[in-house]
Amino acid sequence: MNTMLERKRQYEADCEAAVKAGRKKEAIICAARAAELAFKLAERTDGAIAQRYVEDAEGWLEIGEKLKAKGLKTGGSGQRTEAGGQKSEEDKKIQVSSFKSQVSPEDDSSEGSEWLIGEKPNMTFDKICGMVDAKEAIMQMVVYPLKQPEKSQALGLNPGGGVLLYGPPGNGKTLLGKAIAGELDCPFFYASGAQIRSKWHGESEQRLSKLLKSAQACQVAVLFLDEVEGLLPKRGGNSQVDNRIVTQFLADVGGFSESKNTLLILGATNKPWDIDEAVFRTGRFDEKIYISPPDHPARHGILQMEIKGVNMEAGFDAAHWAERLDGYSGSDIVGIMKSAKRISLGRAIREDADAVLKVEDVEGALNKIPSSITDRMLKEYEKFREQRFS
Numbered sequence: 001m002n003t004m005l006e007r008k009r010q011y012e013a014d015c016e017a018a019v020k021a022g023r024k025k026e027a028i029i030c031a032a033r034a035a036e037l038a039f040k041l042a043e044r045t046d047g048a049i050a051q052r053y054v055e056d057a058e059g060w061l062e063i064g065e066k067l068k069a070k071g072l073k074t075g076g077s078g079q080r081t082e083a084g085g086q087k088s089e090e091d092k093k094i095q096v097s098s099f100k101s102q103v104s105p106e107d108d109s110s111e112g113s114e115w116l117i118g119e120k121p122n123m124t125f126d127k128i129c130g131m132v133d134a135k136e137a138i139m140q141m142v143v144y145p146l147k148q149p150e151k152s153q154a155l156g157l158n159p160g161g162g163v164l165l166y167g168p169p170g171n172g173k174t175l176l177g178k179a180i181a182g183e184l185d186c187p188f189f190y191a192s193g194a195q196i197r198s199k200w201h202g203e204s205e206q207r208l209s210k211l212l213k214s215a216q217a218c219q220v221a222v223l224f225l226d227e228v229e230g231l232l233p234k235r236g237g238n239s240q241v242d243n244r245i246v247t248q249f250l251a252d253v254g255g256f257s258e259s260k261n262t263l264l265i266l267g268a269t270n271k272p273w274d275i276d277e278a279v280f281r282t283g284r285f286d287e288k289i290y291i292s293p294p295d296h297p298a299r300h301g302i303l304q305m306e307i308k309g310v311n312m313e314a315g316f317d318a319a320h321w322a323e324r325l326d327g328y329s330g331s332d333i334v335g336i337m338k339s340a341k342r343i344s345l346g347r348a349i350r351e352d353a354d355a356v357l358k359v360e361d362v363e364g365a366l367n368k369i370p371s372s373i374t375d376r377m378l379k380e381y382e383k384f385r386e387q388r389f390s
């Protein structure tokens with residue numbers, strides 16, 4: 001039985017073939033079917049992956065519209081049609097929008113490839129402000145050994161292993177995971193605990209197991225488990241699923257140590273205390289990195305990114321605002337700036353004037369949006385680190 005993803009790929013291929021052969025009607029129908037299946041896949045996934053499917057679907061709808069508008073010349077052999085021209089925008093779009101699998105051919109568990117981010121996320125380390133220590137630790141542990149395997153082998157270093165990123169929400173853990181994928185030239189699998197648990201209720205452990213196996217089948221792969229506490233919660237409670245999923249994970253990961261392939265597991269969590277303790281004992285997360293709220297230089301950097309190319313009132317002092325935003329999370333700061341921009345737009349429209357972001361707009365937004373991080377929260381992380389990781 002073909003899965004939805006396989007059927008979508010078939011329609012994509014059929015669409016391209018029909019375009020090349022000049023069969024317009026068939027090409028339009030195939031593009032529409034591919035779009036329909038991409039929307040269905042978006043419904044069945046969430047987060048970044050769902051977003052990618054939506055974009056994919058929109059891409060196919062656009063291709064369909066263009067095909068309708070342009071018409072195709074019926075082409076003989078070797079004759080390129082307008083819409084199927086070798087370097088046409090449509091062709092590029094087809095390449096860009098299709099969700100290519102990089103799973104090795106022997107692995108056809110398409111449930112696994114549903115989680116695969118086949119294209120590299122458009123995120124790199126230089127777009128992350130601050131986090132100097134975390135970035136350096138990741139470079140040493142993951143990026144250098146994978147980029148220069150001879151050097152790490154000469155030192156007896158193995159690039160695989162696990163890293164746990166933990167800390168209060170909104171400070172760039174997910175961002176860092178995406179940047180690692182952007183820096184590395186290898187398949188990147190992403191799943192969030194909440195996603196696996198809610199979507200695959202009752203069969204979460206099989207899903208996680210399939211995901212792990214897909215990642216392990218690659219010679220080198222990075223597996224990012226976001227909200228990992230939802231995936232590997234403390235066992236012993238009433239939930240059979242919780243108990244089974246942790247046991248299965250430990251078994252799968254334990255079995256992997258025999259393999260020659262390299263798998264890096266990155267876990268991210270706001271609630272490290274909810275993770276089952278056996279997960280730490282396996283040594284799978286042998287590096288634990290605390291991702292703190294941004295310090296002054298990082299807040300300054302985030303502000304500068306937010307005002308880049310923006311029509312600012314003269315005299316906006318980013319360093320001063322970085323000082324005032326002490327205690328706010330990275331995403332709080334992004335949220336405040338977004339809100340300030342909306343206030344500014346509202347005024348520009350009301351007064352039929354030029355849109356200018358003013359200091360008073362940022363002030364107004366700051367008054368509306370409180371910090372999402374409390375001292376009590378920070379103390380909990382500190383306590384956890386002392387008790388568990390030192």
Ligand SMILES: Nc1ncnc2c1ncn2[C@@H]1O[C@H](COP(=O)(O)OP(=O)(O)O)[C@@H](O)[C@H]1O
Binds near residue numbers: 129168268291294330
């Ligand atoms: N250090 C940072 N540099 C740049 N942007 C940041 C940083 N920290 C947070 N952000 C912003 O906040 C948003 C949320 O961050 P995210 O990675 O989802 O946080 P977490 O996973 O820790 O909850 C990001 O998309 C980004 O816009």
Ligand SMILES: [Mg+2]
Binds near residue numbers: 174175226
């Ligand atoms: Mg996150």
